[in-house]
Amino acid sequence: MAVERHGGNRVTLGEALGCQSSALLDASASLVPWTPLYDTWSVETLRDYPDRQYQALRTAIATHHCLDAALVLPGNGAAELFTWAARDAAAAGSNVLPTPCFADYGRALRCWGATIIQRPMPLDWSAQFPQILPSPGNGDVLWICNPHNPTGQLWSRASLKVLLQKFALVICDEAFLPLVADGDSQSLIQLVPEYPNLVVIRSLTKLFGIAGVRLGYAVSQPERLRRWAEWRDPWPVNGIASAMGVKLITDRRRHRSWCHKVQQWTAQEGAWLLRHLAELPGIRPMPSAANFLLIRAKQSLVPLREALEQRHRILLRDCRSFDGLGECWLRIGFQSPLGNRRITRALQQELKQLPLV
Ligand SMILES: Cc1ncc(COP(=O)(O)O)c(C=O)c1O
Incomplete structure (x- = not known):
């Protein structure tokens, strides 16, 4: 499959993988995992x-x-x-x-x-x-x-x-x-x-x-x-x-409390992911202040990304589309606590089968 220039292609990848797009956990784009819902417009x-x-x-x-x-x-x-x-x-x-x-x-x-x-x-x-x-x-x-x-x-x-x-x-x-x-x-x-x-x-x-x-x-x-x-x-x-x-x-009060919740999520989930990813063999998570982080390895991470996609329905960002990075890097957009645990479990499982040096 061609390297996408952007993450967040849930519909296209769902079709390619033969599953509903809603079954995919999309960590290839870096969005807050909740959306403020508005039901009607005048x-x-x-x-x-x-x-x-x-x-x-x-x-x-x-x-x-x-x-x-x-x-x-x-x-x-x-x-x-x-x-x-x-x-x-x-x-x-x-x-x-x-x-x-x-x-x-x-x-x-x-x-x-x-x-x-x-x-x-x-x-x-x-x-x-x-x-x-x-x-x-x-x-x-x-x-x-x-x-x-x-x-x-x-x-x-x-x-x-x-x-x-x-x-x-x-x-x-x-x-x-x-x-x-x-x-x-x-x-x-x-x-x-x-x-x-x-x-x-x-x-x-x-x-x-x-x-x-x-x-x-x-x-x-x-x-x-x-x-x-x-x-x-x-x-x-x-x-x-x-x-x-x-x-x-x-609505200043609502805006402030939304930002506070989001910022806490970025900090807490970022620290949790950094700690748990650092325990996995063959990959190195890089520190990040934002709601995504890079992992790097000494060899290509394309097989790992594909295994996560095909066997776990998890999308990570292929970094070949970033000039200066390449196939030894992947980007993970933070998810809800449950989603992040799903990602680390899947990585742990796949890294056992696809050992990286
Ligand atoms: C750094 C950065 N800026 C801007 C954008 C685009 O934002 P928008 O959805 O508002 O066009 C993105 C989207 O991935 C991004 O990563």
């Missing part, structure tokens, strides 16, 4: 065109971050906003991608024929977070992800802030930051009013387990966001996604 939400300016949603997001609404632009997932960030980035010059990194930055940059400079990062890191981002070298535009996908490294705000002086444009993807306890203390969002060369992109996909809704937002200078708004299709965020975003963000 007739207006369904019938009317969304507000072209998304004023209610922008205000909800801006109020949450104590910003002016003009600094916020909602998008059809973070992925759509990378496309527009990449258009600016292509015009600004050469783009530095610390690798391995999320493949969608490359996809977005290639849309505009941008020059890409891959900057390999050390493939060993400590369990101390936040970390200092190693020097990304020279270029005009820097793409960073905090915490970093796929390594789970959390960079310090101080180490990122100095880069704003060095690069003409910095695009910082904070899709996973709200899942990390005290993660906001490393966020660059509050620097946006001071730095016209900064774009921060967030996603609601991971935090709320709503990948199917497609909702994210960019925080940057109003002039840049106005330009992007003119380039895009009309109504890129549909009415249901927009109404859901307002609901999820506006």
Whole structure:
């Protein structure tokens, strides 16, 4: 089967494996395993065109971050906003991608024929977070992800802030930051009013387990966001996604308690998995501040991933699609406590039959 560029292909893999997609435990994507359920939407939400300016949603997001609404632009997932960030980035010059990194930055940059400079990062890191981002070298535009996908490294705000002086444009993807306890203390969002060369992109996909809704937002200078708004299709965020975003963000108490629960889950399940995976022979789990972690081995982990898929109905992320990693790495997205125990049991069983050196 071809290497998927993204995790979360439950339906396709269910068909390939001859089982219901609901029978699969999908740890190849890194979403919170619970979803806030809303049962009905008003007739207006369904019938009317969304507000072209998304004023209610922008205000909800801006109020949450104590910003002016003009600094916020909602998008059809973070992925759509990378496309527009990449258009600016292509015009600004050469783009530095610390690798391995999320493949969608490359996809977005290639849309505009941008020059890409891959900057390999050390493939060993400590369990101390936040970390200092190693020097990304020279270029005009820097793409960073905090915490970093796929390594789970959390960079310090101080180490990122100095880069704003060095690069003409910095695009910082904070899709996973709200899942990390005290993660906001490393966020660059509050620097946006001071730095016209900064774009921060967030996603609601991971935090709320709503990948199917497609909702994210960019925080940057109003002039840049106005330009992007003119380039895009009309109504890129549909009415249901927009109404859901307002609901999820506006109720501060509910939002706070949701984030608290998610952050506790990330910390507890991360520590549990790291400890139990470290006891398994032939693989080494890498420390992560996020809700996923990498495991590595001295030989290919493709047979192990396939055995988990075929015999246990568990999907792990093949890392061959991350430049700079390869077949000796797999990424595991944290699940509920029961799901994580299912993963470690399956790994233990398979590692007995497929011994790794
Ligand atoms: C680092 C990172 N940023 C952004 C996204 C995309 O988020 P969205 O679903 O909002 O497009 C992903 C999805 O896997 C991701 O891993």
